[in-house]
Amino acid sequence: MAMSPPDPISRRLSLAVGIATxxxxRVLAETIADLEQQSRQPDRIVISYAEPGDIGDAPERFPQVDFVQGPLGLTNQRNAILAALHQEDVVLFLDDDFYLEREYIHKMANLFLSRPEVVVATGRVLADGINGPGLSLEEAKAVISAHAPEEAGNSETTPVFNAYGCNMCLRMQPIREHQLRFDVQLPLYGWYEDVDFSRQLAAYGAVVLLPTACGVHLGSKSGRQSGLRLGYSQVANPVYLARKRSVPWSYAIASMMSRSLKNVVRSFAPEPYVDRRGRLRGNLMAWKDLLTGTIAPTRILNL
Known part of the structure; x- marks a missing residue:
């Protein structure tokens, strides 16, 4: 993939794309190839993986991309990407199944260039397959094609509590200055790692939504953790973050209750694409551990 020069407006800002996979x-290769369609090419692409099977023949197909191997887990893998970055001003973390509208990187780069107070930005998700059976690449492209792109120069934003981890753009200066890292006590899928890191950075600037930067999250079901583990994390991780004062208790309790109640209700007629009963079992195990004082995010490693 030949990297074209940055757009003149954002030439003074170096932007890397980081993907933990x-x-x-196959999905990863399609996502990397799709980045070639961006009007403003990233200055670097860094892929973090745990095992060679995670990336297949991608290193041969995309020799200009940097691949770094490290311990399994979203927080570990995103930390490996941060460690691989040196002079970049901004890193855009994408899920390996997130597809961008053609001007997405151009708009994000311009935002971080023109708004130095912004330390975290997330784009608008036009469709999210995580809430259903998942979307195909063709469906994602159709959604993006049907969306009327908004003015690329429009940098109007809305304050948000946290970025959505499937498309999360971060300013590297405060990360380097304060030696920030994703919390490895949130293992595997890292439920709420995006909330935690957004709140860490919120101490140093603004966390915003840039609605003109759009994309589609396929929500691919392969490669995801078991329902039992996810259900446990839905309770254990908010408790952990509230105890470390990353989020208020009101936020944690509301999240725990809403997820657990949703799993209770839907376990009677579960969706075919969700291990709803497994999630409920995990919720119940975590609530029991909360009552006995043994709850911890890392307990999912033994489930």
Whole structure:
């Protein structure tokens, strides 16, 4: 993939794309190839993986991309990407199944160039397959094609509590200055790692939504953790973040209750694409551990 020069407006800002991947080599290759369609090319692409099977033949197909191998887990893998960055001003973390509208990187780069107070930005998700059976690449492209792109120079934003981890743009200066890292106590899928890191950076600037930067999250079901583990994390991780004062208790309790109640209701007629009963079992195990004082995010490693 030949990297074209940055757009003149954002030439003074270096932007890297970081993707942590697990068990989806075909999807990963499609996502990397799709980045070639961006009007403003990233200055670097860094892929973090745990095992060679996670990336397949991508290193041969995309020799200009940097691949770094490290411990399994979203927080570990995103930390490996941060460690691989040196002079870049901004890193755009994408899920390996997130597809961007053609001007997405151009708009994000311009935002971080023109708004130095912004330390975290997330784009608008036009469709999210995580809430259903998942979307195909063709469906994602159709959604993006049907969306009327908004003015690329429009940098109007809305304050948000946290970025959505599937498309999360971060300013590297405060990350380097304060030696910030994703919390490895949130293992595997890292439920709420995006909330935690957004709140860490919120101490140093603004966290915003840039609605003109759009994309589609396929929500691919392959490579995801079991329902039991995810259900446990839905309770354990908010408790952990509230105890470390990353989020208020009101936020944690509301999240725990809403997820657990949703799993209770839907377990009677579960969706075919969700291990709803497994999630409920995990919720119940975590609530029991909360009552006995043994709850911890890392307990999912033994489930």
């Amino acid at each position: 697990r068990g989806r080599p």
